[in-house]
Amino acid sequence: MIETKTLPTQYVSQPGALKTSSGQTVRTDEMIINMGPQHPSTHGVLRLEIVVDGEIIIDVIPHIGYLHRCFEKHAEHMANYQQVIPYCDRLDYCAAINEEHSYVLAVERLLKIEVPERVEYIRVIMAELQRIASHLIAVGTFGIDAGAFTPFLYAFHDRELILSLFEMTCGARLLYNYFWIGGLSHDIPPQFADKAKEFCTYFKPRIKEFNDLLTFNEIFVKRTANVGVLPKDVAINYACSGPMLRGSGVNWDLRRDDPYSVYHKIEWEPKIGKGEMGTVGDVWDRHIVRMREMEESVKIIEQALAALPEGNVQAAIPKRIRPDAGEVYARTETPRGELGFYLISDGTGTPFRLKCRAPAFVNLSVLPEISRGAMIADLVLIAGSTDIVLGQVDR
Amino acid sequence: MTADEIYNSLKAQFGDAIVEAKLDALQPWIVVDPNRTKEIALFLRDEPATQFDSMMCLSGVDYNGGKLGIVYHLFSMVHKHKIVLKAHCTKENPHIQSVSSVWGTANWHEREVFDMYGVVIDEHPDLRRILLPYDWEGHPLRKDYKVPEFYNGMKVPY
């Protein structure tokens, strides 16, 4: 028989003896409880150290880094600039294409090269398809956080169709390595345009169905309205971006306001939260912004497919990429917000310094601000509505 | 405002604290005194002409040769102009003032710089390691960093 050892249970005898990791004293009627790293609602290996009074949250201290993979250190030790692209994919495995887009944009700006127009259009189509796929995961898992399991599978069913489109293009379903510096790894296959149009036609009614099932469900609205309100000024001060920022009613989208690629040639508009069910900037607003952004993405894809020019998919770039010494900060609008790459080149064939400004990292840093005073069940929803991907937070 | 105008107004306000500038770069940058970053940041945020209300990015850099630095990418959502600030320090005396009271987002970024480069951020409210374990030794993104043989009895290189 295996001997079992009884562990000594530690009791805190004196008030004030228990402290949180950031040094605050815990009162005797409060309790520290760890949500994660193994917890289904932290969307990965995030640990939230919560100080609770009953079910009411007094403070939240996020602990991150469980998934740290030294992306920035790796980038400095690659053999060339191209080798970094697959690592970018793995930052945000739910929206890999958007990560590549940001990185190749940074290198192209440093090299001062123009890519062919066809490449720009294909990039936009792919980025928007990926945005839909990523938002589907976001709203699906958000449904699970709220206790509704079924919408998740509806979302995954549709995401599967998008992944098939990617598979058809570059063979990979999750991590693509598709955007290359100066172009793309492959041209799109001939039947891609028809399949993508077919998907757009199919997907529009699905968004409505999803809204009926989850977004406007009475219980769901009751759970999410007026919860986790992120005011406009706090959102800007914490540099929140993407649906977090727009959910707070700030009309801001890098695709329009700091244009890159061919977004300025396409008609669409950013969607913002208006506080329809409660306060501006609550969890429901962030959810509806994602739902409406998917509709906009469908519009963008349809227009880009119609305007897709013929041509080459690779610009003329030097075989060995050696940008002049200099630095650049390039940012794009990913499904989670502003993804920036700060790239310093010292004239050699590898990046001297590559800093990744991860939107999920920044959006997560505002979590303690907006979850004080909420309940544990709300915290799950607030964390879900920030739509973090821990691969990106921890890099 | 153009980078020149921003530089001139900073120079007029702070004089010596503005160390250096390169205004013809792809993205113009200004080097400032590492001990006065907070007041400069506050000025840039609150001055109506500049209004840098959003900090896009804050990155630590090891420039080789014993020089460390922090790079602040600032952006104004009102005027839609950008500027890059830099603050440099030495490896022997790695101290830079915190700007987390000016931009909330700087809090975690500065913790990351401390974690990766060992730059001590003065006046930071909660300066702990963020991505690496609390008992990790060394600051891995420094160019002279050597990977340790063992971490808590586990062999690190494989």
Add this chain to the structure above:
Amino acid sequence: MEAFQNLGFWGTLLVTVVLSALPLVFILLYALVTIYLEMKVAAHVQDRLAYMRTGWHGVLQPIADFIKLLQKEDIISSAADRKLFILAPYIVFMGTYGAYAAIPFSSIFIGSNIDLGAFFIVAASSLVVVGILMAGWASNNKWSIFGAVRSAAQMVSYEIPTALAILVGVMITGSLNLQEVTKFQAGGIQDWVIFGGPLPLLQKILITPFTVITFLILFVASLAEVNRTPFDLPEAESELVQGFFTEYSGMRWALFYVAEYANMFLVSAVVVSFFLGGWGSPFGSALSGPIWGLFWFILKGMVLIFLQIWLRWTLPRLRVDQLMYTSWKVLTPFLFVCIICIGLILVL
């Protein structure tokens, strides 16, 4: 039971044991069927297939699951309160199973034909709360405590609307004995209490809106009693990760699971007995009789269970304060209104 009076002590004991074991056999068989049903309904709600490989459309899967659970290692964490930890699942199951004694499965089969039947069911099933609290406490896990305390608060709160709704049934049928209650509604679908029972026409028309409301409230409250979505806070997978039975594994966990499913049928049985005519045939005397009675009773129960499953896979979950709000500020006041109106109509 009357047929077995002259068997002596040992004979009576044997008959008692066999008869009281019958619901247990029923519970086990029913749990297998319902687990299968739950998975299949969930899958079809979610546009997928669920089990397809173990037997025809996966019908053998619940049995395979059961065997798997039997073989699993029984883990008791070293910091747990061992005695309470082991005892808790039995108490939970006991509370549920005890209540089956007063459930009339058919005109000839009822565990114990006591006059306080409804009262006994409410009382016995509240023993479940004790077991759940015990499980949460003994696990020595903060999340489990959360689950247990939530569960206790929820079950105690929802006992009130449940008991009041049963009271409405008692007022109309005039009996706490479930067998009597069922016989009162024996005249077919138009005599069910949900449609006012076999009262004079005027009274029946006046009373029907209130009985329908009471029926709906009882159904909602029963969902909360058995911790099903939208009231599954004690388990709340995305918040508490199974709540009070996080630390349980193998057969102990299975016991909780079976108790939960047994509880689902129990509350459905109470709803069926009071409002849907119990074992009575919907067609009056046609297709009635002891065996048909059993059939109708289980069929009605399963229809309600199907509804529970359907709701579970459609709705999100409420929050703790909203849960309490629903109970105390919505269901209970509505029931008071129903009770007063029904009382007035009955004395007309």
